[in-house]
Amino acid sequence: MEERFMREALRLAKKAKNLGEVPIGAVVVVDGKIVGRGYNTRTRMQLATAHAEMRAIDGACKKLGSWRLPGAELYVTLEPCPMCMGAVLNARIDRVYFGAYEQKGRSLTAELANANLLNHTVEVMGGVMEAECAAVLTSFFTEMRAREKAKKTEQPLICAESIDSDEK
Numbered sequence: 001m002e003e004r005f006m007r008e009a010l011r012l013a014k015k016a017k018n019l020g021e022v023p024i025g026a027v028v029v030v031d032g033k034i035v036g037r038g039y040n041t042r043t044r045m046q047l048a049t050a051h052a053e054m055r056a057i058d059g060a061c062k063k064l065g066s067w068r069l070p071g072a073e074l075y076v077t078l079e080p081c082p083m084c085m086g087a088v089l090n091a092r093i094d095r096v097y098f099g100a101y102e103q104k105g106r107s108l109t110a111e112l113a114n115a116n117l118l119n120h121t122v123e124v125m126g127g128v129m130e131a132e133c134a135a136v137l138t139s140f141f142t143e144m145r146a147r148e149k150a151k152k153t154e155q156p157l158i159c160a161e162s163i164d165s166d167e168k
């Protein structure tokens with residue numbers, strides 16, 4: 001595990017945040033080099049599969065000209081969902097390092113990693129730079145809730161104005 005790779009995943013997560021996407025970033029590393037980068041673009045692309053991990057794995061496969069990525073490591077800022085763990089297994093990635101834990105506990109990460117699906121098992125290590133990875137997500141959702149609250153408090157004012165003008 002090398003922190004510099006998680007740092008790069010964090011940089012990508014912040015890029016997603018600046019675009020108004022849930023901030024999740026990922027990199028694929030082979031032989032100590034980044035061969036794929038990705039960040040969540042689900043909203044912009046309106047694509048259910050546009051998770052950071054999928055985009056990083058796609059990039060690595062394209063770069064290396066192979067659907068198999070033996071010896072590869074995936075660094076991702078949030079615990080991967082089952083779809084992304086499926087992609088990890090399909091790409092024969094050896095190790096996954098993730099930052100923040102999925103709080104709702106519906107990731108099935110350990111189960112999928114050890115299920116020997118496709119005759120492949122993945123080594124998973126969670127909680128890498130957990131505080132930093134979680135902070136990016138927390139600040140995104142706090143800001144989003146604040147924006148929504150601001151919107152909601154604006155609403156009655158608009159209604160009040162329109163009632164006023166109707167009465168005139």
Ligand SMILES: [Zn+2]
Pocket residue numbers: 051053080081082083084085
């Ligand atoms: Zn995913």
